[in-house]
Amino acid sequence: MRLAIDTSGADQAMVVLDGRRLLAAEDWVRSRDDPPVLTRLDALVKRAGGRPDDLDGVAAARGPGSFTGLRVGLSLAAGLAYARHIPLHLVDSLPILARRATGEPATIALRDAGRAEVYAWRDGEPPRRMPTDELAGWLPSSARVMVEPAGRLAIWSSGHAHLEIPAAQRRPLSAALLDSAIWTFESQKPLRYDEVQALYVQPAAAEERRRKASS
Amino acid sequence: MLAIETSCDETAAAVVASGPRLLSNVIRSQDELHAPFGGVVPEIAARAHLQTLVPVIERALESAGTRWEQVDGVAVTRGPGLVGCLLVGVNVAQAIAWARKLPVVGVSHLAAHVFAALLEEPELRPPVLGLVVSGGHSDLVRWQEDGSIAVIGRTRDDAAGEAFDKGARILGLPFPGGPAIDRLATAGDPRAVAFPRPRAPGLDFSFSGVKTALLYEVRKRAALSEQERADLAASYQEAIVDALLQRVEAALFPSPVGEGGSGWGPSPTLVIGGGVARNRRLREAAQQRFGSQARLVIPAPELCTDNAAMIGAAGLIEWDRRGPDPAPFDADPGLGFA
Ligand SMILES: [Zn+2]
Numbered sequence: 326m327r328l329a330i331d332t333s334g335a336d337q338a339m340v341v342l343d344g345r346r347l348l349a350a351e352d353w354v355r356s357r358d359d360p361p362v363l364t365r366l367d368a369l370v371k372r373a374g375g376r377p378d379d380l381d382g383v384a385a386a387r388g389p390g391s392f393t394g395l396r397v398g399l400s401l402a403a404g405l406a407y408a409r410h411i412p413l414h415l416v417d418s419l420p421i422l423a424r425r426a427t428g429e430p431a432t433i434a435l436r437d438a439g440r441a442e443v444y445a446w447r448d449g450e451p452p453r454r455m456p457t458d459e460l461a462g463w464l465p466s467s468a469r470v471m472v473e474p475a476g477r478l479a480i481w482s483s484g485h486a487h488l489e490i491p492a493a494q495r496r497p498l499s500a501a502l503l504d505s506a507i508w509t510f511e512s513q514k515p516l517r518y519d520e521v522q523a524l525y526v527q528p529a530a531a532e533e534r535r536r537k538a539s540s
Numbered sequence: 541m542l543a544i545e546t547s548c549d550e551t552a553a554a555v556v557a558s559g560p561r562l563l564s565n566v567i568r569s570q571d572e573l574h575a576p577f578g579g580v581v582p583e584i585a586a587r588a589h590l591q592t593l594v595p596v597i598e599r600a601l602e603s604a605g606t607r608w609e610q611v612d613g614v615a616v617t618r619g620p621g622l623v624g625c626l627l628v629g630v631n632v633a634q635a636i637a638w639a640r641k642l643p644v645v646g647v648s649h650l651a652a653h654v655f656a657a658l659l660e661e662p663e664l665r666p667p668v669l670g671l672v673v674s675g676g677h678s679d680l681v682r683w684q685e686d687g688s689i690a691v692i693g694r695t696r697d698d699a700a701g702e703a704f705d706k707g708a709r710i711l712g713l714p715f716p717g718g719p720a721i722d723r724l725a726t727a728g729d730p731r732a733v734a735f736p737r738p739r740a741p742g743l744d745f746s747f748s749g750v751k752t753a754l755l756y757e758v759r760k761r762a763a764l765s766e767q768e769r770a771d772l773a774a775s776y777q778e779a780i781v782d783a784l785l786q787r788v789e790a791a792l793f794p795s796p797v798g799e800g801g802s803g804w805g806p807s808p809t810l811v812i813g814g815g816v817a818r819n820r821r822l823r824e825a826a827q828q829r830f831g832s833q834a835r836l837v838i839p840a841p842e843l844c845t846d847n848a849a850m851i852g853a854a855g856l857i858e859w860d861r862r863g864p865d866p867a868p869f870d871a872d873p874g875l876g877f878a
Contacts, residue, residue, distance in 0.1 A: 360868070361634075361868040361869060361870050362631075363631070363634050363635065363638060363868040364867065364868045366638070367638060367868070377638060377639045377640070377641060380639065392583070392586070392624055393623075393624070393627065396586060396590065396624055396627045396628055396631070397627055397631050399590055400590065400593075400627065400628045400629075400630075400631030400632045400635065401631050401632075401634075401635045402635075403590070403593070403594050403632060403635070404594070404631065404632035404633065404634070404635025404636045404639065405635045405636075405638070405639045407594045407597070407598070407632075407636065408608075408635065408636040408637075408639035408640050409639045409640075518591075518594035518595055518598075519591050519592065519594075519595055520591075521590055521591055521594075522587070522590065522591060523587070523590065525583075529581065529582075529583030529584065530583075535576070535577065
């Protein structure tokens with residue numbers, strides 16, 4: 326039994342799987358008065374008919390995403406993996422987002438990074454942060470774009486609004502997470518604990534000041 | 541008990557047996573990471589916790605020679621502290637506990653600074669007067685007979701550690717400022733400059749006045765010679781230490797003593813904890829002032845600075861008092877002594 330968790334964005338999800346088979350899934354939207362994620366995790370594993378001892382792998386989304394969400398998800402995953410001596414994997418968040426498209430995964434995934442910036446990913450490249458007004462030059466005209474939050478492409482780059490996959494053609498995050506988890510567990514190498522690192526949508530303010538001062 | 545602490549810039553884990561008896565105490569300091577910024581950067585601290593906490597826990601269990609089967613519970617700092625940092629400890633601790641079906645107890649970092657004394661004097665029992673002095677806190681507390689901790693005095697402005705850090709910056713000393721002043725002060729004359737002894741109402745503290753006085757003293761001089769700098773450091777340190785101990789004295793020996801006595805019993809017990817309790821002048825002056833009139837416990841420096849051993853000691857106390865936490869909990873950055 327394996328567990329995968331994505332707490333990087335506003336939509337969050339957790340899945341429990343056995344091989345390629347889904348045992349239980351939960352989707353929720355981040356909110357201020359959420360219960361601790363561990364409360365959901367405990368309920369989900371019970372619903373899957375499992376116990377902590379049954380876990381033999383854990384994966385967590387590494388971002389880009391929010392400070393708090395990623396810290397919670399990665400800390401839980403690291404604690405579980407360590408306590409049960411099971412493999413720990415980190416999964417890039419934007420490819421998961423791309424898999425929310427029904428049918429083929431989207432070729433482009435964009436996540437709002439705040440401050441008029443966006444985190445952008447396309448297959449075969451690492452994600453990159455860019456000002457929204459650079460999107461027009463970066464987006465291929467044939468792209469299928471998955472955007473979070475949905476509907477934002479019309480605001481960021483109105484000429485490309487038609488490229489965004491409409492809300493009706495989105496699957497729950499947990500469905501995309503399941504696909505990503507299967508691929509990750511089957512083909513990726515586990516991490517060491519000192520490699521556990523999140524990618525945040527924005528750098529820390531103090532680090533940015535320092536980078537500007539030194540350049 | 542496996543104990544975990546990540547409230548600020550030390551990543552720490554410890555194994556504490558009942559007693560409490562310390563079996564291992566591992567601390568990974570992040571001073572090097574924060575020094576270029578002249579202070580703790582919350583995001584950098586949280587990132588370092590995420591990368592190092594599990595390896596630190598691994599090392600704590602290894603060096604205690606403890607197997608998982610021997611761990612009966614997990615204690616973790618629930619607050620107060622930097623929220624992004626607390627989150628890491630609280631979630632790693634509870635994930636471990638969940639995965640190994642162990643009970644968890646979330647404890648107050650501040651209370652733990654008082655309970656650290658139990659690691660050296662396990663038979664210590666309330667009532668105890670506690671002085672908790674660190675970069676974020678200057679609190680005078682009473683560990684009550686019912687096991688709770690009541691705050692009887694607090695700072696009105698800066699914490700003592702903050703006053704040391706700001707003073708160090710004024711004197712052009714590197715971060716962290718407290719140890720830098722402590723070192724430099726050994727070469728200086730504590731009576732060279734008569735800094736004001738701050739007075740706040742009741743048992744409260746106030747340090748902003750003495751900090752301003754230091755700033756004026758530095759501005760008065762065109763350039764500081766090494767000796768002047770050392771004298772200022774020694775005098776400034778003396779003022780802070782004296783202000784702290786004045787309040788301790790007022791709490792221990794209220795005059796006139798009421799009908800119920802001082803409330804501390806025939807031989808009062810004083811515990812000093814927190815990062816500033818490493819300060820050599822504070823330790824020495826407390827000994828001179830109260831050594832013969834009170835039972836004075838200032839834990840070893842490595843138990844005063846942020847550490848997980850004290851979280852383990854607090855965990856055992858809280859476990860006895862209220863049992864483990866019944867359900868998963870979040871970090872509480874504003875938590876007090878409770
Ligand atoms: Zn502390």
